[in-house]
Amino acid sequence: MKTIAQLITAGETAATAGKWSLAASQFEVAYQQEQSYVLNLKLVTALCHTKKFMQASELALEYEADYLKTDQTADVLIDCLCQSQQFIQARLSAQQRAKIAPAWLQATKKQLSVAEQLAETTMQQTLKTTMKQFYHLSDLPVTGQMTRLAAAKHLTYAKYLTAAKFLLVDPFLHQLSRVEVLYTLKGLGVESPVTFQWLDETSLTVVPNALPAMGQDHVSLAVQAALQQQLAHQDAVLYESLQGLLSLQLMYLYPSPEKIVTSAQSWVALLIGSQTGQLSPKLTVSEQKMLDSQQKIQQLNLELAQ
Incomplete structure (x- = not known):
């Protein structure tokens, strides 16, 4: 059985000779044993040459951030996505690259438009x-x-x-x-x-x-801080459990949690109380509204499992 190094060498030799199918098979076996961006790029490049664009794009997205660091590798990712007709994902990835390379985006938008126009005709x-x-x-x-x-x-x-x-x-x-x-x-x-x-x-x-990034507006940051303040050092297990639930609540409240969260401390207290069965029997009008929203979110969550 070949070592990873031997598989990579065999793949590189095949690629140099233009035997891309053989190269892809060697890189794929190596990648199954050890995942890295460098090996991922070799495998994706070989798969693109054999026109296995869907597999190539799925693999490339595992290291999306690395691909988007340079124009050359970003082009590889975008081409894979366009060739597999994943136009929205291609544009989402391109927008990420645009944050550090706005000039690159302009040329890429033209490529995306051409690919989409072709799809409108052929698909x-x-x-x-x-x-x-x-x-x-x-x-x-x-x-x-x-x-x-x-x-x-x-x-x-x-x-x-x-x-x-x-x-x-x-x-x-x-x-x-x-x-x-x-x-x-x-x-x-x-x-x-x-x-x-x-x-x-x-x-x-x-x-x-x-719009702000999910969970990064001032209200979301405040409730996350309040949860940490109230629980992180008192009950680490409950804190970890409620962190995930709070993140889900903030998704439901996106993009305007301030419409209902009038007090970060109260929102968290209600969350803890409802999850531990220790809700206060006396709530203010605003607290009751917040509790109603939390219960509505809980009901919507139940639909996720149906």
Whole structure:
């Protein structure tokens, strides 16, 4: 049995000779034994030469941040995604690279547009079907919604944006799915206002690109700090458990937790009380509203398991 070093050497020799299928097989066996970005890049490059773009893109995304550090490797990732018709993911990755290389983004946008135009011509029926399924996201249980959200990343930017604007105000869509769509628009850098149905079923007008990162607005940071202050040193096990639950609550409240969280300390106290069965029998009006929202979130969470 070859060692990892021998497999890599064999793969590099095959690649130099243009035997990309052999190179890919050698790199793949090596990668199964030891994962690293350097080996990932060799395997992805070989897979692209053998036109196995879907497998290549899935592997490349395991090291997305590393690929996006240079123009050359970012081009490899974007090309893989375009060739496998993952246009939304390609744009999301490109926007990440744009934070440190805005000039690179301009040329890449042209590449993305050309790839999407080609898809509109050669995959017209497939795109039409995917878009129709995306539009009817709320027809499915939540688990099915997640699958279709992933499939929708094969839509072109224009088609995704059109359907997304409808889904953001679909009253039958699960709130986490609505948030996922909105957060995708943020990742895409959408600068035009959109209407979004918030947790309390009221409408917000927001500019996705101007929204804060999930959990990084001042209210979210305050409640995370309050949880740490109240529990981290008193009950580490409960603190760790409630950290995950709090993060999920903040997803439901995105992008405007300040609409309901009037006191970070009270929100956390209510969270702890409801989870430990020690809720105070006397709550203020604002505390009761916060508790009602927490209970609504809990009910929506139950739907995730159905």
